[in-house]
Amino acid sequence: MRGGRAHSGGRAGPAESRMDRKQERPALSSRAVGSALCEGVAAERCGGAGLAALPCAMRHLPYFCRGEVVKGFGRGSKELGIPTANFSEQVVESFPPDISTGIYYGWACVGNGDVHKMVLSIGWNPFYRNTKKSVETHIIHTFKEDFYGEILSIVIVGYIRPEKNFDSLEALISAIQEDIEEAKRQLDLAEHLKLKEDNFFHLPEGKIVNNH
Ligand SMILES: Cc1cc2nc3c(=O)[nH]c(=O)nc-3n(C[C@H](O)[C@H](O)[C@H](O)COP(=O)(O)O)c2cc1C
Ligand SMILES: Nc1ncnc2c1ncn2[C@@H]1O[C@H](COP(=O)(O)OP(=O)(O)O)[C@@H](O)[C@H]1O
Structure with missing residues (x-):
């Protein structure tokens, strides 16, 4: 298994998962509520039951996932x-x-490195009309170089909005920049900061990750 929720405190190796039952209440940003009210996309995915269906987006959170970073469309x-x-197809399917x-x-x-804030997109990127579902993480940090082939560990904490199509590339970029600002704000809350320290991010000492 590559992602999911497992017992708190356990170790998860590459492509493993665990559930954390400590956090009962899923995180929902104000933009998520707005999106659901305006567009009903989350509801549609849950069977068209309106706001009552929002837990569909949230009930798997926090979601722990680990896997290799592969090439996307660049x-x-x-x-x-x-x-x-990007995670591999195998991880996406998990x-x-x-x-x-x-x-x-x-x-x-990334690997055994520091834990950073991130934003994540799950879906088909309607602006680009992808035919395969992808799970893509933008880490809010400047790295010196690419890290293809490294093991990326993530914990998904909260939902911001549904995927959308846009009239222009600029509009897509601007929406992502807003997502980044929203993520920064949300992750500063004490209830979310504690997941930064989770044992999930500490790989066992001496563990060889991707030949490094
Ligand atoms: C925070 C965030 C929000 C995104 N929102 C959308 C979206 O609403 N619609 C969309 O088509 N793609 C969205 N994307 C996906 C981008 O289109 C995608 O990351 C980009 O096509 C790069 O893909 P690649 O890594 O496969 O080259 C989002 C990505 C991120 C990180
Ligand atoms: N802050 C960052 N967040 C995510 N990936 C980053 C970051 N900085 C550098 N990278 C590198 O850039 C790659 C993603 O670049 P991108 O142009 O989206 O290509 P691809 O379509 O192959 O994923 C990642 O796989 C990683 O190696």
């Missing part, structure tokens, strides 16, 4: 100026089938 850095680290597509925030760590 658009994040070049076209958007916002690189996104996500719960009923987890809502959309934009989330949480914590991320």
Whole structure:
């Protein structure tokens, strides 16, 4: 298994998962409520039951996931100026089938490195009309170099909004910038900061990750 919720305090190796029952209440940003009210996309994914269906997006949270970073279409850095680290198809398929597509925030760590804030997109990128579902993480940190092939560990903490199509590339970029600001604000809350310190991010000492 590559992602999910497992017992708190346990170790999860590459492509493993665990559930944390400590956090009972899923995180929902104000933009998520706005999105659901205006567009009903989360509701549609849950069977068209309106706001009452929102827990569909949230009930898997916090969601722990670990996997290798693979190549995507190369658009994040070049076209958007916002690189996104993609998980493999195998990891994407390991996500719960009923987890809502959309934009989330949480914590991320490359290999045994520091834990940083992140924003995440799950879905088909309607602006680009992808035919395959992808899970892409933008880590809110400047890295000196790419980290393809490294193990990326993430915990998805809260939901921001559904995926959308846009009239222009600029509008997509601007929406992502707003998501980043929302993620920064949400993750500063004490209830979310504690997940940054979770044992999930500490790989066992001496563990070889991707030959490093
Ligand atoms: C925070 C965030 C929000 C995103 N929102 C959308 C969206 O609403 N619609 C969309 O089509 N793509 C969205 N994307 C996905 C980008 O289009 C995607 O990351 C970009 O195409 C780069 O893909 P690549 O890494 O495969 O090249 C979002 C990505 C991030 C990180
Ligand atoms: N802050 C960051 N967040 C995510 N990926 C980053 C970041 N900085 C550098 N990268 C690197 O950039 C890659 C993503 O760039 P991108 O242009 O979206 O290409 P791709 O489509 O291959 O994912 C990641 O796989 C990673 O190696």
